[in-house]
Amino acid sequence: xxxxxxxxxxxxxxxxxxxxxxxxxxxxxxxxxxxxxxxxxxxxxxxxxxxxxxxxxxxxxxxxxxxxxxxxxxxxxxxxxxxxxxxxxxxxxxxxxxxxxxxxxxxxxxxxxxxxxxxxxxxxxxxxxxxxxxxxxxxxxxxxxxxxxxxxxxxxxxxxxxxxxxxxxxxxxxxxxxxxxxxxxxxxxxxxxxxxxxxxxxxxxxxxxxxxxxxxxxxxxxxxxxxxxxxxxxxxxxxxxxxxxxxxxxxxxxxxxxxxxxxxxxxxxxxxxxxxxxxxxxxxxxxxxxxxxxxxxxxxxxxxxxxxxxxxxx
Numbered sequence: 001x002x003x004x005x006x007x008x009x010x011x012x013x014x015x016x017x018x019x020x021x022x023x024x025x026x027x028x029x030x031x032x033x034x035x036x037x038x039x040x041x042x043x044x045x046x047x048x049x050x051x052x053x054x055x056x057x058x059x060x061x062x063x064x065x066x067x068x069x070x071x072x073x074x075x076x077x078x079x080x081x082x083x084x085x086x087x088x089x090x091x092x093x094x095x096x097x098x099x100x101x102x103x104x105x106x107x108x109x110x111x112x113x114x115x116x117x118x119x120x121x122x123x124x125x126x127x128x129x130x131x132x133x134x135x136x137x138x139x140x141x142x143x144x145x146x147x148x149x150x151x152x153x154x155x156x157x158x159x160x161x162x163x164x165x166x167x168x169x170x171x172x173x174x175x176x177x178x179x180x181x182x183x184x185x186x187x188x189x190x191x192x193x194x195x196x197x198x199x200x201x202x203x204x205x206x207x208x209x210x211x212x213x214x215x216x217x218x219x220x221x222x223x224x225x226x227x228x229x230x231x232x233x234x235x236x237x238x239x240x241x242x243x244x245x246x247x248x249x250x251x252x253x254x255x256x257x258x259x260x261x262x263x264x265x266x267x268x269x270x271x272x273x274x275x276x277x278x279x280x281x282x283x284x285x286x287x288x289x290x291x292x293x294x295x296x297x298x299x300x301x302x303x304x305x306x307x308x309x310x311x312x313x314x
Contacts, residue, residue, distance in 0.1 A: 276305030
């Protein structure tokens with residue numbers, strides 16, 4: 001065999017080996033891509049399943065049937081027309097609540113079966129609101145189907161009532177989403193604020209709260225940098241409240257929420273906008289939802305996650 005022939009043969013072998021390696025690499029890359037897509041699909045399916053389960057559980061957001069503001073003084077509670085606080089469900093006469101100097105005294109109606117924090121309630125008691133370290137006192141009635149708690153928003157108190165038979169729960173029609181896409185699972189960077197910083201967050205009832213604001217999330221999209229101020233409500237995740245170009249044009253007009261894992265040792269975070277979800281106010285008129293601060297109103301159409309719930313009660 002001539003030297004030229006030997007050289008040609010060696011090149012042919014080299015090209016063949018390279019091609020086989022490339023094909024093997026492509027096959028491995030394809031398998032990795034398939035595995036990543038399967039993991040993404042499975043994670044999103046689980047998130048959506050848990051989301052619907054939380055919304056529709058007996059005391060979920062779709063079970064809200066009333067939000068009754070409590071003025072100073074004594075007020076009778078019940079579903080009959082003679083009560084100062086008239087419930088839409090429950091016993092005709094439920095009891096009496098008295099607000100005085102930030103103290104809420106509750107006297108249950110005699111003969112009405114109810115529990116307080118899981119124990120039978122037979123006499124008067126002092127109710128905790130949801131700003132108490134132990135959380136709000138929980139009154140259950142109608143054999144546990146009904147739940148009444150006190151919430152505090154700004155200086156005001158309100159009686160929040162839930163019921164497992166709420167039409168918004170029993171008539172829940174399911175959620176709609178934009179098509180899922182890994183393109184909306186983006187890498188972000190957490191930029192920390194000075195310790196102790198807070199951000200004034202307004203809510204749908206017109207009050208504001210100073211919420212811990214540990215930092216801002218930066219991410220790239222279409223060659224531009226976007227920023228979302230992150231809130232810390234004491235959970236294991238950071239809470240993002242934002243509006244975008246789809247707000248009122250496919251998604252809930254008052255904005256949406258997204259929870260993301262807190263950054264570890266570095267500043268790397270992942271924002272999976274496929275997991276954005278509607279606030280409780282999208283499903284019930286009796287919630288007190290936070291609104292996006294001006295800093296979190298994005299000039300970007302995020303066509304991912306939950307769409308507007310089309311079956312909400314007017």
